[in-house]
Amino acid sequence: xxxxxxxxxxxxxxxxxxxxxxxxxxxxxxxxxxxxxxxxxxxxxxxxxxxxxxxxxxxxxxxxxxxxxxxxxxxxxxxxxxxxxxxxxxxxxxxxxxxxxxxxxxxxxxxxxxxxxxxxxxxxxxxxxxxxxxxxxxxxxxxxxxxxxxxxxxxxxxxxxxxxxxxxxxxxxxxxxxxxxxxxxxxxxxxxxxxxxxxxxxxxxxxxxxxxxxxxxxxxxxxxxxxxxxxxxxxxxxxxxxxxxxxxxxxxxxxxxxxxxxxxxxxxxxxxxxxxxxxxxxxxxxxxxxxxxxxxxxxxxxxxxxxxxxxxxxxxxxxxxxxxxxxxxxxx
Amino acid sequence: xxxxxxxxxxxxxxxxxxxxxxxxxxxxxxxxxxxxxxxxxxxxxxxxxxxxxxxxxxxxxxxxxxxxxxxxxxxxxxxxxxxxxxxxxxxxxxxxxxxxxxxxxxxxxxxxxxxxxxxxxxxxxxxxxxxxxxxxxxxxxxxxxxxxxxxxxxxxxxxxxxxxxxxxxxxxxxxxxxxxxxxxxxxxxxxxxxxxxxxxxxxxxxxxxxxxxxxxxxxxxxxxxxxxxxxxxxxxxxxxxxxxxxxxxxxxxxxxxxxxxxxxxxxxxxxxxxxxxxxxxxxxxxxxxxxxxxxxxxxxxxxxxxxxxxxxxxxxxxxxxxxxxxxxxxxxxxxx
Numbered sequence: 001x002x003x004x005x006x007x008x009x010x011x012x013x014x015x016x017x018x019x020x021x022x023x024x025x026x027x028x029x030x031x032x033x034x035x036x037x038x039x040x041x042x043x044x045x046x047x048x049x050x051x052x053x054x055x056x057x058x059x060x061x062x063x064x065x066x067x068x069x070x071x072x073x074x075x076x077x078x079x080x081x082x083x084x085x086x087x088x089x090x091x092x093x094x095x096x097x098x099x100x101x102x103x104x105x106x107x108x109x110x111x112x113x114x115x116x117x118x119x120x121x122x123x124x125x126x127x128x129x130x131x132x133x134x135x136x137x138x139x140x141x142x143x144x145x146x147x148x149x150x151x152x153x154x155x156x157x158x159x160x161x162x163x164x165x166x167x168x169x170x171x172x173x174x175x176x177x178x179x180x181x182x183x184x185x186x187x188x189x190x191x192x193x194x195x196x197x198x199x200x201x202x203x204x205x206x207x208x209x210x211x212x213x214x215x216x217x218x219x220x221x222x223x224x225x226x227x228x229x230x231x232x233x234x235x236x237x238x239x240x241x242x243x244x245x246x247x248x249x250x251x252x253x254x255x256x257x258x259x260x261x262x263x264x265x266x267x268x269x270x271x272x273x274x275x276x277x278x279x280x281x282x283x284x285x286x287x288x289x290x291x292x293x294x295x296x297x298x299x300x301x302x303x304x305x306x307x308x309x310x311x312x313x314x315x316x317x318x319x320x321x322x323x324x325x326x327x328x329x330x331x332x
Numbered sequence: 333x334x335x336x337x338x339x340x341x342x343x344x345x346x347x348x349x350x351x352x353x354x355x356x357x358x359x360x361x362x363x364x365x366x367x368x369x370x371x372x373x374x375x376x377x378x379x380x381x382x383x384x385x386x387x388x389x390x391x392x393x394x395x396x397x398x399x400x401x402x403x404x405x406x407x408x409x410x411x412x413x414x415x416x417x418x419x420x421x422x423x424x425x426x427x428x429x430x431x432x433x434x435x436x437x438x439x440x441x442x443x444x445x446x447x448x449x450x451x452x453x454x455x456x457x458x459x460x461x462x463x464x465x466x467x468x469x470x471x472x473x474x475x476x477x478x479x480x481x482x483x484x485x486x487x488x489x490x491x492x493x494x495x496x497x498x499x500x501x502x503x504x505x506x507x508x509x510x511x512x513x514x515x516x517x518x519x520x521x522x523x524x525x526x527x528x529x530x531x532x533x534x535x536x537x538x539x540x541x542x543x544x545x546x547x548x549x550x551x552x553x554x555x556x557x558x559x560x561x562x563x564x565x566x567x568x569x570x571x572x573x574x575x576x577x578x579x580x581x582x583x584x585x586x587x588x589x590x591x592x593x594x595x596x597x598x599x600x601x602x603x604x605x606x607x608x609x610x611x612x613x614x615x616x617x618x619x620x621x622x623x624x625x626x627x628x629x630x631x632x633x634x635x636x637x638x639x640x641x642x643x644x645x646x647x648x649x650x651x652x653x654x655x656x657x658x659x660x661x662x663x664x665x666x667x668x
Contacts, residue, residue, distance in 0.1 A: 025436035033424070115420025119481065122384055122414035123437040124406045329386045330377060 022125025026133030057085030074165035100187025193320035223253035265305035342392035370542030413482035423467025571624030
């Protein structure tokens with residue numbers, strides 16, 4: 001019997017049937033896809049442009065900023081806003097989600113509609129390798145964008161202003177960037193979730209943008225309305241009675257929003273004068289030293305925020321993981 | 333006698349209320365080309381997905397080369413190649429890159445992989461188009477690349493889901509030749525699902541007819557024909573001159589005739605035995621001229637049609653059900 005590609009099944013022995021082979025191949029492919037895509041270029045351009053706009057603003061206003069308080073000058077490159085340009089921190093909080101959403105909104109449903117998904121699942125790989133590979137590749141791309149832009153920005157800032165950062169400030173910036181990666185990875189996980197649930201890429205893109213707009217713009221309004229309804233502060237008597245509960249409820253609701261959670265956490269990390277994220281009474285401040293918070297203490301303050309963000313990310317990814325594993329493969 | 337490579341026993345799959353596959357029993361021998369025939373929505377794709385361990389059966393089991401398809405999907409998928417209907421590729425990658433990716437998923441790499449890709453591209457006649465982006469391929473080219481993609485892992489068993497759909501006649505001829513080649517030269521086992529009988533008829537060793545989740549018949553074509561006769565007797569088309577009522581009464585007198593119906597200018601005579609010989613003699617003696625005489629049941633088309641009638645089916649109803657299955661409501665139940 002003449003055989004053209006060797007005996008059927010002859011390479012079986014050499015072939016390792018293990019999940020890690022497939023996972024690696026998938027990760028490589030997804031990463032290559034992202035890096036060579038036009039989408040990635042656009043996102044990089046978007047982030048780089050806004051970063052440098054905000055850096056320009058910060059540098060041009062840095063003299064005024066430093067006149068008030070000249071310590072931690074390096075951090076101010078990231079956190080201070082100059083003439084009418086928002087700071088890097090607030091830019092990233094607002095635009096970061098776009099990066100995550102753009103990388104993930106068509107992760108699964110485009111494979112499904114292109115008919116590549118059923119070809120993929122017929123290969124000897126574990127099914128979860130597909131979605132894990134997509135998430136990890138997306139996160140790697142996010143990390144690459146954020147760290148490189150953040151570091152380049154700091155370097156340019158140093159060159160332009162001549163500020164010399166100490167180790168603590170550099171550490172604070174790195175922690176800030178790490179927070180940012182986790183924050184954006186949450187949005188990536190969310191958009192992957194929508195891409196599992198929605199059959200059309202357009203639907204999942206719209207749905208994830210809707211969630212983003214809601215959290216970025218309307219959540220604080222909703223929190224206000226609810227807090228004022230539950231603990232009214234409309235007259236003096238009520239205000240005296242309710243202001244603390246009102247504030248706590250409002251902050252609690254706001255912290256459900258990843259946008260708020262992230263903003264609060266990074267502004268604490270990047271501003272050593274920030275001593276608390278909650279209300280303190282005058283009594284509690286008595287005897288406190290008027291100094292900057294050390295890095296460890298700042299970190300301690302926002303540790304719950306980091307945990308919360310990471311948990312949100314894992315929940316979003318976990319739900320999409322389970323959804324994907326239970327879903328029918330057939331495309332019609 | 334070759335051994336069975338696919339062994340399906342009491343395989344059942346239910347989606348909520350609807351039974352997609354009902355107590356399926358089937359064995360496929362090594363080196364065989366088996367055609368799974370049935371209308372849309374008969375449960376062919378569901379069966380295939382269960383064979384690949386992509387859908388869990390409600391009951392029963394499927395074994396491929398002795399491995400349980402539900403428990404050891406990875407081992408099964410490393411010996412089974414699957415060509416889905418409407419196969420798709422990553423449009424931004426070239427055909428070659430797509431194949432390379434599949435090869436890597438199968439643990440191949442380096443020179444061995446490149447050589448195999450070249451070989452397979454040659455074999456399916458895609459060498460020239462290999463470095464074009466897959467997004468520019470026509471349906472027929474995608475199909476050919478799909479076959480190369482399946483062969484990358486050098487599978488013992490190849491499952492094709494509706495491979496003949498939307499292929500032009502020339503492509504069809506090449507595809508069928510390739511299927512024969514895969515079976516005869518490579519010694520691979522093929523399972524082909526289709527609702528297009530004419531094409532499948534030419535390449536299959538055995539066929540199974542699948543209606544509404546049940547396998548109503550299986551065997552070689554002559555076997556099916558034989559079985560048909562035993563169940564339903566013979567069906568004879570007869571056209572005579574003159575075409576009058578007297579002949580009808582006389583035909584009923586013939587031994588073995590059980591029923592006669594009129595169809596345009598012909599009689600359809602059902603009988604329990606072959607009456608052709610007696611009938612022509614009888615008609616000749618009585619001054620009738622035979623214009624048309626045809627024994628039905630010889631081709632797969634007829635067998636197929638008869639089995640559907642037997643199972644109380646028609647294509648339209650099935651299509652309707654399939655359409656319904658696309659609906660949201662059903663998808664929700666499928667997910668559970």
